[in-house]
Amino acid sequence: MEKPAASRRNFLGTTLAAGAAATAYGPNLLLGQAKGANSRLRVGVMGLGRGRGHIKAFLDVPNVEIAYLSDVDEKRLANGANTMGEKQEKAPELVGDFRRILDDPDIDALSIAAGNYWHTPATIMACQAGKHVYVEKPGSWCAREAERVVEVADQTQRLVQMGTQRRSYPAMIEAIQKIKDGAIGKPLYARCWYTNTRPSIGVGKPADPPAELDWVLWQGPVPDHPFKDNLVHYNWHWHWLYGGGELANNGVHSLDIARWAMGVDLPKRVTCNGGRYHYDDDQETPDTAYAVYDYGDVGISWETSSCHRRKPEENKFVIVYGEDGKMDIPSANYVIYDKDGKEVEKNTDPPSDVPHFTNFANAIREGETLNQPISNGQISAQLCHLGNIAYRTSGAVDIDPKTGKLINNPEGEKLWARSEYREGFSIEG
Numbered sequence: 001m002e003k004p005a006a007s008r009r010n011f012l013g014t015t016l017a018a019g020a021a022a023t024a025y026g027p028n029l030l031l032g033q034a035k036g037a038n039s040r041l042r043v044g045v046m047g048l049g050r051g052r053g054h055i056k057a058f059l060d061v062p063n064v065e066i067a068y069l070s071d072v073d074e075k076r077l078a079n080g081a082n083t084m085g086e087k088q089e090k091a092p093e094l095v096g097d098f099r100r101i102l103d104d105p106d107i108d109a110l111s112i113a114a115g116n117y118w119h120t121p122a123t124i125m126a127c128q129a130g131k132h133v134y135v136e137k138p139g140s141w142c143a144r145e146a147e148r149v150v151e152v153a154d155q156t157q158r159l160v161q162m163g164t165q166r167r168s169y170p171a172m173i174e175a176i177q178k179i180k181d182g183a184i185g186k187p188l189y190a191r192c193w194y195t196n197t198r199p200s201i202g203v204g205k206p207a208d209p210p211a212e213l214d215w216v217l218w219q220g221p222v223p224d225h226p227f228k229d230n231l232v233h234y235n236w237h238w239h240w241l242y243g244g245g246e247l248a249n250n251g252v253h254s255l256d257i258a259r260w261a262m263g264v265d266l267p268k269r270v271t272c273n274g275g276r277y278h279y280d281d282d283q284e285t286p287d288t289a290y291a292v293y294d295y296g297d298v299g300i301s302w303e304t305s306s307c308h309r310r311k312p313e314e315n316k317f318v319i320v321y322g323e324d325g326k327m328d329i330p331s332a333n334y335v336i337y338d339k340d341g342k343e344v345e346k347n348t349d350p351p352s353d354v355p356h357f358t359n360f361a362n363a364i365r366e367g368e369t370l371n372q373p374i375s376n377g378q379i380s381a382q383l384c385h386l387g388n389i390a391y392r393t394s395g396a397v398d399i400d401p402k403t404g405k406l407i408n409n410p411e412g413e414k415l416w417a418r419s420e421y422r423e424g425f426s427i428e429g
Contacts, residue, residue, distance in 0.1 A: 041361050043134075044068030044092075044101035046122060047114030048080030049233055050136060054111045055080060057357040059087045064361055067107060070098040073233070074212035096214055098122065102129040108364060112136060113163075114220075116249075117242045120145035121221040121425045123374070127156040134360050136163040138244065138252045138381040139374060144417030146378040146385060147404075148427045153374050161360040161370050162377030164256045166332070168356035171349040172257065175327065175334040179261050183336050183345070184322030187262050192254035192302040193315040194246060198287070199307075200279035201235045204228030221418075221425035230282060238283040240392075245285025246304045247272075247391075248384040254318050255293075256372075256380035257329060258300045261320045265379050266401045267293040267300075272390040278307035291387040295401075302387070389415045 041064045045051045048071040058064050066084065069092045071077040077094050084092065098114075101107055102125060110126040111134040112119060120140045126133045133153075139162045140146040153160040166172045179187055209215035209227045218232065219225065222241060236242035237249050259265070274289030287307045293300040303315075318329040325338045332351035336344045362368035382404060389412045390397045398407040406412045421427065 036365055038063070039365050040065055041108050041364060042067040042106055043109045043111055044070060044098070044104075044107055045080070045111045045113065046070045046098040046101070047112065047118070047136075048073075048076045048083075049113065051111070051113035052080055052083045053353060054113055054134070054357070055083045057353040058111070059084070060354045061358050061361050065090065066092045067104070068093050068095055068101045070095045070101060072096055072214040072217045073210075076233070097217060099125070102126055102131060105130075107131060109133060109360075115236055115242055116244060117141045117222055117236075118220050120149040120427055121421070123149050123160060124152045124427055127152050127158040127160065130156075130158070132159040132360075132364050133374075134161045134163065134357065135374070137256075137377070138248045138384055139163075139377055140381050140385070141242075141244065142415070142417055143382060143385040143389070143404075145427060146382050150375045150378050152427075159360070159363050159370060160374035161356070161363070162372045162374050162381075163356070164253055164372050164377055164380065165353050165356035166253065166257055166351075167260070167372040168359050169332055169349070169351060170355065171333040171347045172329075174347060175329060176260055178334070178336065178345075179320060179322070179327060180263075183325070184320065184327050185324030187320050187322045188298055189321045190258035190262055190300045191316075191319045191321075192251070192258050192300065193317065194250040194254065194302075194304045194306065195309045195315060196306045197309050200281045201238060201283055202230050202281050204230035204282050219422070221421050221427075223420050223422050228282075235282075238285045240284050243285070244384055244388050245289075246287075246306045247285075247289065247291065247302070247387050248381070251291075251302050251304065251387070252380055252384050255300065255302055255383045256377070257318045258302075258320070259380055259383070261318070261327070261329075262295075262298055262300060264295050264298060264300075266382065266399060266404050267295045267386075268401050269294040269396065269398050270383070270386045270390050271396040272387040273395050274304075274391065285388075286391065289387075289391065291390070293383060293387075300383075 045054045058066055069080045109132040112122050113136045119135050123133045123135050140149055206226055207229045215227050270293055272291040274286040276283055276287055278287050289304050291302045316328045317331045320327045328335045333347045333349050335346040338344055359371045363370045393411045397412050
């Protein structure tokens with residue numbers, strides 16, 4: 001088993017890339033003593049859109065009890081309860097405010113599937129309440145949150161798994177090992193794509209929040225803003241106040257695989273250009289963009305066309321180019337080609353979230369190494385934040401790879417952190 005890193009306290013912010021070789025917490029490092037293989041794990045799930053996937057996965061992990069479900073929308077809370085079906089003998093308690101979960105001393109972990117802007121504040125609150133955390137990608141809303149969530153996980157000695165679940169796909173683990181073993185020669189460049197046919201979000205109108213929605217708690221860490229009728233429950237992704245556009249929404253998945261395959265952490269330069277071309281609506285983030293991550297001797301690119309799938313093009317999820325061939329990663333498995341384009345080997349295993357949640361449970365109960373600890377996950381998240389900073393400023397940013405900090409970039413620094421949090425939700429201190 002991999003030897004644990006001695007400390008992650010300064011992994012982000014001061015030595016963001018320094019711990020690249022130790023990408024996971026080792027056995028019992030954060031627990032002192034594992035909970036025990038036969039112990040029943042009690043969890044609460046926060047945010048019941050994507051959180052319904054968390055429910056389904058946890059129900060397939062042996063000896064896990066979903067003790068709480070939480071959502072600020074009463075209808076989504078009811079839908080989450082329906083997702084439970086008959087698979088668990090004891091029904092979970094339904095709560096509107098996730099902080100009630102943290103007050104229960106018998107809860108082992110919080111599973112967070114609320115919006116990006118909730119990820120770091122909720123993770124910090126859970127860690128400080130003594131809970132372990134499974135948090136959806138990207139795990140942070142901005143670069144400072146990416147630093148801070150790692151600091152708190154280290155300070156509180158809590159296990160935090162980020163939901164880039166391909167880190168636990170057997171086929172992905174096999175694919176990366178093939179690259180390490182030289183299947184395509186030295187990896188030199190990786191390309192990533194995300195395409196979709198998202199419709200216009202329209203122009204929102206001021207309105208009263210629906211009766212079933214706790215609007216104040218939905219905003220949570222974000223200072224109060226008026227409700228509008230085209231924001232909830234998904235279009236917040238395309239507003240800088242709450243989300244990070246397609247880069248933070250889906251780009252983090254492919255960039256994480258590319259970074260893993262290439263064996264790199266933070267680049268020295270990031271460029272990102274594009275625009276909102278398809279619709280004249282409320283979306284602030286680009287529907288078309290191209291980001292390039294320059295590491296000096298190798299590189300990674302990511303491209304999105306979120307309102308046009310560009311058929312019949314067959315852009316893969318990730319392609320890794322090596323000196324002796326390439327590897328296509330369609331999403332959950334891989335195909336290896338030699339330099340002449342001849343197929344050499346492939347894996348067609350289907351995807352499943354269950355291994356990632358099982359790994360999280362086993363880490364708590366048995367001291368198993370986390371496949372995507374927050375310290376490693378936030379390097380991939382930081383690629384998204386840096387890309388968005390580049391897009392929103394000059395189109396390019398220079399970075400010190402050793403510290404993760406911007407170089408001579410006053411405009412970019414203004415976007416490094418959220419300027420204000422609602423009272424009671426600050427990530428600092």
